Amino acid sequence: MNLPNTDEIIDDLEFLDNWEQRYQYIIDLGKALPGLPESQHKEEYLVRGCQSNVWLISEEKDDKLLLHVDSDAVIVQGLLTLVMAAYHDKTPEQILAFDIDNYFAQLDLENHITPTRGNGLRAIVGKVQQLAKHSQA
Amino acid sequence: MNLNVAQIREQFPILHREVNGKPLVYLDNAATTQKPQAVIDALTDYYTQCNANVHRGAHYLSDEATRRYEAARKTVADYIHANRQEEVIWTSGTTEGINRVANGVAQRLKAGDEVLVTEMEHHANLVTWQQACKRSGASLKVVPINEDGSLNIEQFHSLLSDNTVFVSMPHISNALGTINPVKELTAAAKAKDALVMIDGAQGVAHGAIDVQDIGCDFYAFSGHKLFGPTGIGVLWGSYEVLQDWPVWLVGGEMIATVSYQDATWGELPNRLEAGTPNIAGAIGLAAAIDWLQQFDAADILAHEQALLAKATKLAEQTDGLTIVGHADNKIGVLSFILDGAHPADIGFLLDKQGIAIRTGDHCAQPLMKRLKVPGTARASFTIYNTLDEVDKLFEGINKARLMLA
Known part of the structure; x- marks a missing residue:
């Protein structure tokens, strides 16, 4: 899949100045993400958010982590694309070195990606970082 | 006697604040109600x-x-x-x-x-x-x-x-x-x-x-x-x-x-x-x-039923919207789903417009399973809500629908 990279996303969002445009962008990203077939919506891949479900499957290939994610809510799916841009197809070292907080701050999606929001995004970030640490060890 | 809702709203300081740059439309009263100055x-x-x-x-x-x-x-x-x-x-x-x-x-x-x-x-x-x-x-x-x-x-x-x-x-x-x-x-x-x-x-x-x-x-x-x-x-x-x-x-x-x-x-x-x-x-x-208790219970009831009746009517006119829960005898709550939209998406996009609702399973997972829905979006009304706020809710829902389409 052709994901935009983090710099492209930061640039794109910077260009959009009202919330409608910004969220339309996130929604469109979410729709473009291939997601996972229904058969892969398994309990073992589920990362529970309070309001929507997120599934995460990872595999290692050529020292890089490949991530496959899906959500039943399209905005969460779009937000997952932001995370994928940072973490998909990267080495554990790249993942752990990436300043995710600074990235989120630059995206300026207000309170959407704060830990108190029950959309599972922080849980995904934590899980990917954990996977990266594990595969490094 | 009708309720003077404008006067009631005056007594709730929080109803005067803005959220996301918009006047707060608080429709999450089944989760918790706001507090009048008398209580504070x-x-x-x-x-x-x-x-x-x-x-x-x-x-x-x-x-x-x-x-x-x-x-x-x-x-x-x-x-x-x-x-x-x-x-x-x-x-x-x-x-x-x-x-x-x-x-x-x-x-x-x-x-x-x-x-x-x-x-x-x-x-x-x-x-x-x-x-x-x-x-x-x-x-x-x-x-x-x-x-x-x-x-x-x-x-x-x-x-x-x-x-x-x-x-x-x-x-x-x-x-x-x-x-x-x-x-x-x-x-x-x-x-x-x-x-x-x-x-x-x-x-x-x-x-x-x-x-x-x-x-x-x-x-x-x-x-x-x-x-x-x-x-x-x-x-x-x-x-x-x-x-x-x-x-x-x-x-x-x-x-x-x-x-x-x-x-x-x-x-x-x-x-x-x-x-x-x-x-x-x-x-x-x-x-x-x-x-x-300074208000007449029948007036409160009539007001809440008017809010729900208007919300129900607008919901029925909204393409792709399904009301969850149509009991003849109901009050205060409009629970709904939208075709092609997860309740969480609706909640996010309403929140950006200053409209507070609840989305999710409402602490009733077996009920959601029984109804075969992943959850619902729920607007809940009380004494200080206005018919104008019901209009704003549906303007918000329609905007969310277009964005998610």
């Missing part, structure tokens, strides 16, 4: 003028705090038409009230006994009884709902048996807004000698409650859904049932005599209220009830 003032006044521990101080402030605290109990007792004020037991909220009763019932349940609940339970009135049954070997029977979200009354009667020892049901469903005919159902359960508990978390917010008229043994509710503070709630129980109810917390305040090896319990309500209570919360709740 009562809390401030208590802490600035009167704070002292109750029932034991040998000084002026303690006497005054005790008077205000016990007057609050009287206010609640009158509001729900208790026989006597000793029947009003302070709790932290509905959940604690139900847990206290379920734990007491669990001590008396045995294998073969049956406890009856409904398919529309909030987890607080389901997990409690499920666990009480697991501990005791009793079985949990679940009364189904009809497709419209009303309770299947025939099934209620047929599941009620000579083995039914306890029935617990919601007065009003938090997820669907369905009003249950609790008086009729209580009478049927009492005819089988079962004890009856009503989960009044939603019921208490929509008009005066008369526990004697309902005829139940227990009625539990939370202060914060009734314009009062969080952390204070009420378990009402009939005196006859409460007087030998198993004590749930032991310690100070609840005893009569104590030796190193033994203790005897005090009288109601103290025997069920160990420790220093939430004094400010009780006084704040009484202030909320006093505030609410």
